[in-house]
Amino acid sequence: MKRSSAPAWTTVLVIVFFYIPTLTLIIQSFNSAKYGGGWQGFTLDWYRKLMHEREVWRAVQNSLWIAAYSTLGATTLGTLGAWMLNRYKSKLQSAHYTLMYAPLMVPEILMGISLLMFFVNLGIPLGLPTIILAHITFCVSYVCFTVMGRLQDFDDSLIHAAQDLGAQWPTIIWKILLPLLGPGILAGALLAFTLSIDDFVITFFTSGPGSTTLPVYIYSAIKKGSLATINALSVLMMLVTFTIVLVSNHFINHKKT
Amino acid sequence: MGDFFELQTITKTFGSYKAVNHSTITIKKGEVFSLLGPSGCGKTTLLRIAAGFEQPDEGRVILDGKDITALPPNDREINTVFQNYALFPHMTVWDNIAFGLKIAGRSRSYIKSEVERMLDMIDLEEHAYKKPAMISGGQKQRVAIARALVNKPQVLLLDEPLGALDLKLRQRMLLELDRIHDEVGISFLYVTHDQGEAMSLSDRIAVMNRGHIEQIGTPVEIYEAPKSSFVAAFIGDTNFLESGKVVKQFADGYCNLKLDGFPDVICYNDNNHAVGEPVVISVRPEKLRVSFDEPPDHQYHNKVRGKVEDIIYFGSETKYFVRVQDYRLSVFQQNIHFLLEERQIKWNDEVWISWHGNDSYMLQRYTPEDEHLLAVPDPQAK
Amino acid sequence: MHHADRHKRPPEWGLTMPSFGWMTLFFLIPSVLIFLIAFRPALPNGGIGEGWSLSAVKSLFDPSYPLVIWRTIWVSAICTTLCLGLGVPVAYYIARLPETKRRWVLLLIILPFWSNFLIRILAWQTLLHSEGPLKQLLEFLRVMDPHTTLLYNVWVVLTVLVYTELPFAILPIYAAAEKFDFSLLDAARDLGASQFRAFWTVFLPGIKRGLLTALLVVLIPAFGTYAITDLVGGTQAEMIGNVIARRVLSDKNYPQASALSAALCLVILTPMLIALFTQRRQNGGAAK
Numbered sequence: 001m002k003r004s005s006a007p008a009w010t011t012v013l014v015i016v017f018f019y020i021p022t023l024t025l026i027i028q029s030f031n032s033a034k035y036g037g038g039w040q041g042f043t044l045d046w047y048r049k050l051m052h053e054r055e056v057w058r059a060v061q062n063s064l065w066i067a068a069y070s071t072l073g074a075t076t077l078g079t080l081g082a083w084m085l086n087r088y089k090s091k092l093q094s095a096h097y098t099l100m101y102a103p104l105m106v107p108e109i110l111m112g113i114s115l116l117m118f119f120v121n122l123g124i125p126l127g128l129p130t131i132i133l134a135h136i137t138f139c140v141s142y143v144c145f146t147v148m149g150r151l152q153d154f155d156d157s158l159i160h161a162a163q164d165l166g167a168q169w170p171t172i173i174w175k176i177l178l179p180l181l182g183p184g185i186l187a188g189a190l191l192a193f194t195l196s197i198d199d200f201v202i203t204f205f206t207s208g209p210g211s212t213t214l215p216v217y218i219y220s221a222i223k224k225g226s227l228a229t230i231n232a233l234s235v236l237m238m239l240v241t242f243t244i245v246l247v248s249n250h251f252i253n254h255k256k257t
Numbered sequence: 258m259g260d261f262f263e264l265q266t267i268t269k270t271f272g273s274y275k276a277v278n279h280s281t282i283t284i285k286k287g288e289v290f291s292l293l294g295p296s297g298c299g300k301t302t303l304l305r306i307a308a309g310f311e312q313p314d315e316g317r318v319i320l321d322g323k324d325i326t327a328l329p330p331n332d333r334e335i336n337t338v339f340q341n342y343a344l345f346p347h348m349t350v351w352d353n354i355a356f357g358l359k360i361a362g363r364s365r366s367y368i369k370s371e372v373e374r375m376l377d378m379i380d381l382e383e384h385a386y387k388k389p390a391m392i393s394g395g396q397k398q399r400v401a402i403a404r405a406l407v408n409k410p411q412v413l414l415l416d417e418p419l420g421a422l423d424l425k426l427r428q429r430m431l432l433e434l435d436r437i438h439d440e441v442g443i444s445f446l447y448v449t450h451d452q453g454e455a456m457s458l459s460d461r462i463a464v465m466n467r468g469h470i471e472q473i474g475t476p477v478e479i480y481e482a483p484k485s486s487f488v489a490a491f492i493g494d495t496n497f498l499e500s501g502k503v504v505k506q507f508a509d510g511y512c513n514l515k516l517d518g519f520p521d522v523i524c525y526n527d528n529n530h531a532v533g534e535p536v537v538i539s540v541r542p543e544k545l546r547v548s549f550d551e552p553p554d555h556q557y558h559n560k561v562r563g564k565v566e567d568i569i570y571f572g573s574e575t576k577y578f579v580r581v582q583d584y585r586l587s588v589f590q591q592n593i594h595f596l597l598e599e600r601q602i603k604w605n606d607e608v609w610i611s612w613h614g615n616d617s618y619m620l621q622r623y624t625p626e627d628e629h630l631l632a633v634p635d636p637q638a639k
Numbered sequence: 640m641h642h643a644d645r646h647k648r649p650p651e652w653g654l655t656m657p658s659f660g661w662m663t664l665f666f667l668i669p670s671v672l673i674f675l676i677a678f679r680p681a682l683p684n685g686g687i688g689e690g691w692s693l694s695a696v697k698s699l700f701d702p703s704y705p706l707v708i709w710r711t712i713w714v715s716a717i718c719t720t721l722c723l724g725l726g727v728p729v730a731y732y733i734a735r736l737p738e739t740k741r742r743w744v745l746l747l748i749i750l751p752f753w754s755n756f757l758i759r760i761l762a763w764q765t766l767l768h769s770e771g772p773l774k775q776l777l778e779f780l781r782v783m784d785p786h787t788t789l790l791y792n793v794w795v796v797l798t799v800l801v802y803t804e805l806p807f808a809i810l811p812i813y814a815a816a817e818k819f820d821f822s823l824l825d826a827a828r829d830l831g832a833s834q835f836r837a838f839w840t841v842f843l844p845g846i847k848r849g850l851l852t853a854l855l856v857v858l859i860p861a862f863g864t865y866a867i868t869d870l871v872g873g874t875q876a877e878m879i880g881n882v883i884a885r886r887v888l889s890d891k892n893y894p895q896a897s898a899l900s901a902a903l904c905l906v907i908l909t910p911m912l913i914a915l916f917t918q919r920r921q922n923g924g925a926a927k
Binding site for chain 1: 650652654656657658659661662663665666667668669670672673676686687698725728729730731733735744747748750751752754755756757758759760761762763764765766770771773802805806807809833855859860862863865866870880884887893897898900903904907908910915
């Protein structure tokens with residue numbers, strides 16, 4: 001039976017579609033033409049200039065701190081929430097579930113605006129703390145559902161077995177739950193970290209003076225039209241994330257075998 | 258009844274793996290024909306070629322005199338009962354059965370009457386509006402059969418149709434399949450690795466091994482006169498006596514054989530092995546007779562002396578493992594008067610084993626790849 | 640589990656509170672707040688005034704809005720159609736690959752999307768820039784007038800939107816396709832269905848859940864598009880998100896921004912809640 005080759009061709013076209021813009025960006029970052037025009041020779045100038053841009057490194061620092069705090073907060077809240085949702089089936093958990101699920105159904109801009117209104121109304125000055133609060137809020141749901149996916153495969157009788165063998169809750173958590181659920185929680189935390197680092201829209205509406213994150217910096221640079229150094233910055237950022245992804249992929253593969 | 262559905266000299270390779278090698282089967286109209294073999298023997302590939310899911314590299318598929326090799330599955334008057342039923346999970350039993358008729362654009366009244374007739378045949382009227390997930394394995398099986406048969410195919414292909422059912426259900430479904438076959442009277446091509454299914458259902462069986470067909474014959478032929486050591490080992494239990502050599506051929510077809518580590522035996526030379534040719538002798542456990550008393554001498558009978566090493570009691574019969582020189586023979590004995598017997602056979606008893614020379618077969622030595630098919634590994638083997 | 644329910648009632652409340660409370664405080668209350676602020680008057684120099692007013696809600700009927708709302712809807716709809724239309728064959732193709740190859744093709748598809756969202760938009764801007772490679776190629780081929788621009792129109796917005804959302808459509812469809820029993824397609828062919836018919840009547844219903852997830856995952860962000868239109872769309876391609884942002888950022892007219900947000904929120908949430916509740920009822924009640 002001959003299978004249609006249309007799906008294969010669509011896949012090839014989609015992959016080409018995915019890579020062309022990125023490849024253009026990488027090439028342009030080495031182009032000495034200032035406004036990204038035609039090829040005017042290879043240069044590393046943009047990378048050199050980038051090294052001297054103080055603001056970029058401030059933004060990187062801000063982004064990392066925000067991501068660190070948000071990951072910590074969202075992972076704790078999300079894991080606990082997932083555990084409770086998985087363990088109990090009550091009216092309370094039904095409402096809890098809806099509260100966790102709803103943020104996934106709301107466009108980022110709405111969440112950004114509503115949090116902005118909330119902070120403005122309470123008279124809380126916008127800055128790093130408000131960004132962290134916002135980031136924790138949108139990351140909790142993602143962590144919660146990632147962890148819950150793993151929890152559903154978790155065999156409850158293991159806890160009963162541990163109790164039967166005389167283990168107390170601290171021992172159970174440390175010796176049974178963390179080793180078994182660790183990978184799920186780690187996956188959730190990683191997702192939270194990436195989402196936080198990557199977020200622009202919500203950050204944009206909840207940030208104040210001096211709390212520029214990397215995406216917000218990139219946004220204003222694009223707006224100002226100073227593309228050349230941003231191309232270089234983007235290539236560096238991609239390099240970092242790709243390395244992390246490939247290394248962790250490699251690591252996960254090896255753990256499986 | 259002439260040949261009706263033919264797979265002629267089929268060869269199919271996947272990459273460097275030869276799944277089916279130059280295999281031919283011909284199925285008569287109304288016949289139940291089984292493809293029997295271990296997993297990976299190529300039987301499923303052959304069935305998929307018959308259905309049209311795979312194109313053979315070489316060979317032709319002929320149905321009722323027409324070459325249908327190049328026809329896609331939807332244009333063949335052949336339907337399949339799939340291994341895991343492949344019922345459409347989003348459709349009810351009724352819609353599953355009606356699927357083929359709807360595709361064919363039959364009238365609504367025709368579809369209704371045909372589906373109802375099928376539901377009646379498989380006795381599932383009350384489950385017509387359930388989804389497949391709501392019915393049992395045996396019921397799914399019947400729906401799968403009805404869904405295929407409602408299209409009135411010329412040939413029905415069945416791919417391990419009972420594989421997912423438990424033993425009791427399997428036996429019931431076998432009777433059911435037999436009944437359905439009698440009712441519709443079309444050709445069945447039945448693929449299975451289970452010799453019991455194949456033996457009880459088929460008119461003829463093709464035994465397959467590593468991509469080629471070892472033997473085609475009726476169940477009795479396959480069991481009683483295996484053509485190869487593979488067939489002898491795969492169908493039922495057998496004892497192999499290796500390294501035999503024909504030393505003397507008699508005019509009535511029997512011959513004397515000399516063996517290493519076993520007494521000389523007499524055997525009917527079915528396949529005309531020449532004097533001096535090395536052969537393997539196969540004797541089925543139930544053909545052997547075990548006794549304390551020495552059996553009387555007889556022209557074509559073999560009798561050897563051995564020591565009982567193991568006994569497995571099955572209720573209706575008992576299996577004895579008896580050491581005879583270098584060999585460990587397995588012997589099946591019906592427990593006809595078990596408790597009435599004066600002296601029951603126990604461990605370490607010295608016993609006689611006897612069999613008729615016509616109940617054993619001389620075969621070519623099996624290849625090393627098939628060695629694992631030897632029924633019981635000998636713990637004392639070097 | 641039953642005895643846990645009886646004996647451990649207090650821990651359930653105590654341990655549910657952190658996440659429950661957090662989401663109430665930072666998600667539920669702010670969302671409700673938007674609906675309240677929509678009924679507040681705006682101060683002329685920005686900010687929220689005292690008392691109640693219908694002026695912000697009335698402003699929703701501003702004659703310039705229907706065009707923007709219509710554009711938001713059709714751009715989102717086309718984007719979603721394209722994402723599903725491309726996502727289904729891609730997911731089908733990957734799901735039928737041998738397992739070792741599947742991992743690599745999936746990685747190949749996800750990899751560009753590990754870069755920042757804005758960088759992906761920037762990449763398109765670089766590609767379509769007036770002196771960028773694509774424009775120069777088209778000029779060289781005499782397909783394009785040197786004075787027109789590839790950027791700043793609604794088609795660019797649509798392209799970039801599909802570009803950013805497509806992987807999020809492919810992943811859930813693939814997850815469903817991977818679990819799909821492909822012997823069902825054989826069965827359909829065997830019963831007389833053509834390749835296309837088998838795909839349509841058996842494969843698509845089989846991956847329904849994945850399609851539904853993909854639909855939501857693409858449609859919701861598309862409705863809220865802001866950054867893409869802002870950076871590559873220009874004023875002719877504005878969507879609701881841009882209008883909301885303008886009310887907040889330049890006019891500081893919070894009540895009007897809230898009214899618009901509340902309207903957008905209702906448009907999205909109403910069908911979703913209906914879907915959620917009917918699905919829940921079908922599954923027999925309890926949340927899972």
